[in-house]
Amino acid sequence: EVHLVESGGGFVQPGGSLRLSCAASGFTFSSYTMGWVRQAPGKGLEWVSDISGSGDATYYADSVKGRFTISRDNSKDTLNLQMNSLRAEDTALYYCAKAHQPIGSAYDIWGQGTVVTVSS
Amino acid sequence: DIQMTQSPSSLSASVGDRVTITCRASQGISNYLAWYQQKPGKVPKLLIYAASTLQSGVPSRFSGSGSGTGFTLTISSLQPEDVATYYCQNYNRAPLTFGGGTKVQIK
Numbered sequence A: 001e002v003h004l005v006e007s008g009g010g011f012v013q014p015g016g017s018l019r020l021s022c023a024a025s026g027f028t029f030s031s032y033t034m035g036w037v038r039q040a041p042g043k044g045l046e047w048v049s050d051i052s053g054s055g056d057a058t059y060y061a062d063s064v065k066g067r068f069t070i071s072r073d074n075s076k077d078t079l080n081l082q083m084n085s086l087r088a089e090d091t092a093l094y095y096c097a098k099a100h101q102p103i104g105s106a107y108d109i110w111g112q113g114t115v116v117t118v119s120s
Numbered sequence B: 001d002i003q004m005t006q007s008p009s010s011l012s013a014s015v016g017d018r019v020t021i022t023c024r025a026s027q028g029i030s031n032y033l034a035w036y037q038q039k040p041g042k043v044p045k046l047l048i049y050a051a052s053t054l055q056s057g058v059p060s061r062f063s064g065s066g067s068g069t070g071f072t073l074t075i076s077s078l079q080p081e082d083v084a085t086y087y088c089q090n091y092n093r094a095p096l097t098f099g100g101g102t103k104v105q106i107k
Helices: none
Strands: A003-007 A010-012 A018-025 A034-039 A045-051 A058-060 A068-073 A078-083 A092-099 A107-110 A114-118 B004-007 B010-013 B019-025 B033-038 B045-049 B062-067 B070-075 B084-090 B102-106
Touching (some): A034 A107, A058 A068, A107 B045, B004 B084, B010 B019, B019 B084, B045 B062
Parallel strands (some): A010 A114
Antiparallel strands (some): A003 A018, A018 A078, A034 A045, A034 A092, A045 A058, A068 A078, A092 A107, B004 B019, B019 B070, B033 B084, B062 B070, B084 B102
């Protein structure tokens, strides 16, 4: 069975950093684009970032570009999101998601999410 | 960047009603459009991809149509378990924007 499990969320002050991780199982991790999607309390879904299966191509929302870095370790079936210079507006539930097809696709599998709270 | 605009933002309908949600892209995205269902407190679930292809296991009362800039999600006969917020998403090219969501309730 395909599983995604996020970790690394927590409480951080503005300007601080956090590193989220997502452990994948049940599929050939290196074959699929992976992404991060966030949802602020009571709000809609916001796409954050994507990374290709090989890790060669990365994409970011304008709201996080230059502050967040997506990466993956295909030897450990793990997806990461390094978040720096955090702001109050980054407070959200962060989901890890798997692309439905290897390249350029919707997300068919989602993790349960990890909560990030940015506050002084 | 491509903006995705959903309408209505919320609706209330009776069990058995036909429900239609619209999603409009600010630029043409061919058929690179997905629909998701998110029930309260739950993880989003993929319903439809490629604008009209039903994801495995999704009830046949859900259908999608459209191409280019205009898309629709239709629930042919609304059921109590369909109470949720529905989102469209462009995955033609980054940024992979979501629509603002449509909250569906039972009247």
